[in-house]
Amino acid sequence: MTSDLPTEFDFVVLGTGLPESILAAAVSRIGYKVLHLDRNDHYSDQWASFNLRAIERFAEKKEGKNKEEKDYGDKIEESETLVRIPTADSLVENIRVKYYIPEYQECMMLVEDMNKLLAPKEDDKNTETGNNDDTGNGIAKPDETQQTAETDGSQVGISDSHESTKSVDTPIPITDDNTRNTATTDNATTHNATTTNNATTTDNVGTNDTSETSTSHTQNSTTDGSATEETTTKSDQPLRKKKKIWTKGELQDSWRAFNIDLAPKLLYSSGKMVELLISSDVAKYCEFRTVSRVLTQHNQYIEKIPCSRADVFSSKDVSMLDKRKLMKFLEWCAGYHKNPEEYEEYKNQTFLEVLKSRKLSEKLQNIISNAIAMVTQDTSTEEGLKKTQVFLQSVGRYGNTPFLFPLYGSGELPQAFCRLCAVFGGIYCLQMTADALIINKENKCEAIITSEGQRISCKWLIMGSSYSPKQYITTDNKRQLSRCILFTDKSLLHSESQELSLLWVPPSDHNIHPITVLELPQSAMVCPKDLYIVHLTTEGSGDPEADFSPFVSQYLSTDGQTQNDEPTEKPSILWSGYFSQQVYRVNEKTCDVPSNIFILDGPSSDIHMDDPVLQAKEIFKHICPDEDFLPKPPHPDDIIYVDETEATAGEGESWVGEKEEGKDDPKNGTSQKAEQAETESEEKKETPQKTLQETTHDSDLPSDQNIVTANKQ
Amino acid sequence: MAAGGEKKEHLYKILVIGELGTGKTSIIKRYVHQFFSQHYRATIGVDFALKVLNWDADTLIRLQLWDIAGQERFGNMTRVYYKEAVGAFVVFDVTRASTFEAVSKWKNDLDSKVQLPDGSPVPCVLLANKCDQAKEGLVNNTAQMDEFCKEKGFIGWYETSAKENINIDEAARFLVTKILEKDKAMKLGDNDHDNDKIVIDSNRPTGVEKKSTCC
């Protein structure tokens, strides 16, 4: 299939990460020929989202076997040199995956029923304490669950993955051990009988529909009957619903419902990414949800902060005086872009110093520095002001907080740009990369040799930093990205509705670098219901467990789920995945990177996506200073095909002669097609502006005059 | 999607997939723009072609026909392409048996990447295109083709010609009928009811009740 590839492109792009994809789309959009490769079998590279099976399989994957270097002597000329692309770097390092819940619970249905039927809180409590006193037959007794999980080998790490492979991608048959562990319960009042049955007939785990029979057993059926229903109905019912008790099996059965981001990101509603999505019309490929709460940590508690003016004024937590002060300060910040001179005097102070001088209450300072500006001790006033400003400008545009989250995960965004690139003729091949770059005498990249051994020439080469030959970049082992992904059974801060929350934890004794916490509910289309995904991100030193352990132990329980459903109860972790990502920097000092090679950054610890946009745009402007960066493409509805010549040709006789050419030999057809695309590109390059004006929605022309594609040959 | 009067409007996304040069673009052009040409340049800059059908007195259907763009000729579709599709055509070229052999691959890829909200596969029709020419392989045996479709989960198959305009309307009508049936059963494409979902749009910065900015 790959021999079909044309041998010349304007741009070869390695890696389908976010900035690479934006840049690929931008150059394709103005008519350049783009070949976009990714060594992985999925789009988005380090920015990808995975379902549960994929991420666990990922954890098993052994580090790339070092492929032996092929000899490409016949592919290069004497004056050229070969620079090798490193072989398969993995997207993440040392991923470790772990379950905190039992494999399968035969009494699962029972537990659910208990949830449904067992009732008032006192009862719940009884069950709970009962468990503890009661010789450990409890369903979700913490340490026991823990044990189950561990002895099942559900902990998966790259280094020692082999023993555990089996437990990961096939649903695990129920073992006797499990049955014993969990089958007998003391939840007394209800249906012991049912339980025992379930325990022995292992097949119908999770499929039994027991609700009807059991309802009759409970005393509380009336009140709880209604609460029960909610487990299966609308998630945003105001009525308090009972917590779902999960098993490993159930999580794995819902593997497809997960979209787990390697690099979870948000968009400022008025930020660079949103502007780009609008101006390029890539927005049509994506949907979003607003972050519903911005949280902050205050005196060891997690609180919601008021984001909008209305929120501030209706907040009972903030005194009237403080409200005025806050408003005044924010107005001051908001005025920054209008007359930056006025802020000159603060230039040598940090943002926090300026903030302190304003005599705001400690609580307000906390809100401003940690939730709005998200600044550390070292942040300059200018940067702090800018960050405050984009926050303020973004609030109210799409929601009550400044942020948007892409439905189905951040990994959707690079793909949206790839689609645009493809729609404008970009060619995509996954599971293909460059084995080597060919550098000519003038230290310019002349061509690549693909992993299939084909030489393809290019005028420019763009690559994600993980593709870069080592001499072009440096890594700093002290600045890796530490990531932690958790599935939890409830939110960090109780709420009646499904919330999508952002929390920024400033540096402290426990964490040198700030930690960004993103808590995603089912409505973000990233996980099944009755579950949250919590993403933790920080700059770390390669030991993510250590980096996050203070936070995790303070706010979350690693003891497995309990029946206890008090709002004060910590969320229980059901599953965790820890990994790190290398951060590369272009090595300008020590090495002469060829001037037609551009290396783009991988994901950083920033919560937003504005930097990749800026980086892509900067390179674009460097390469094509006079071109528009991703102008709006014509809207399909506005395009009318006119085909005077063709319409007749189609009916005419010339057909017979023509058809022979393309039909029998697909390859022939392809190359022909490639040429055609090329001519088209050429044409397009000359008049990109015009096409755009004629066709955008914004044009004043009545739509029937928006004639765009005239197929004259 | 403002429904005028009593008229019901539906918007359906339909994918057109299959090997290189099987006639996908030709079929779409024929169906939507009523013309045929053997000189296609890759259609550049367009996601889909729109066909509006006055289905019956009170139903208007807008079909978005999503062609395969440059990227997808190597079979790696972005999710964006598959997203929210409710029907598909898999096209092969009756003059080249190799394109028929790839049909299963396309169907599998489709089913693994998109499903209807109830988890069932999206209705998919197989098109044996270029039937104005000499046929090669299985397509000559109707019974076996029927069997093949049943086995692979196609709801039906048609011999089509974009050149001679054979069976294209029929195939589309058949697919739309099936989609409408599914739609009745499960309200396809009704996720617009989710008011919290945000579609970014320069003209429409909506969302919440209060348009309150700080300061």
Ligand SMILES: Cc1cc2nc3c(=O)[nH]c(=O)nc-3n(C[C@@H](O)[C@H](O)[C@H](O)COP(=O)(O)OP(=O)(O)OC[C@H]3O[C@@H](n4cnc5c(N)ncnc54)[C@H](O)[C@@H]3O)c2cc1C
């Ligand atoms: C990555 C992804 C993007 C999606 N984008 C949209 C969207 O933009 N709009 C929308 O309405 N629905 C989208 N869906 C979901 C939609 O296809 C389903 O119709 C819907 O979610 C039904 O959910 P379910 O829980 O009943 O189905 P389940 O059986 O739980 O399956 C969930 C859905 O995931 C999808 N899926 C599973 N595995 C993969 C995979 N490897 N790659 C891609 N998709 C997979 C399937 O389409 C399936 O329908 C997406 C799903 C995924 C996984």
Ligand SMILES: Nc1nc2c(ncn2[C@@H]2O[C@H](COP(=O)(O)OP(=O)(O)OP(=O)(O)O)[C@@H](O)[C@H]2O)c(=O)[nH]1
């Ligand atoms: N005889 C005949 N030729 C056809 C028919 N349909 C398409 N063709 C020819 O087949 C060739 C390929 O058609 P396209 O419509 O470009 O095929 P495609 O599937 O879009 O191809 P790619 O976009 O490259 O994957 C063109 O030369 C068409 O003229 C048909 O029904 N009969």
Ligand SMILES: [Mg+2]
């Ligand atoms: Mg085509």
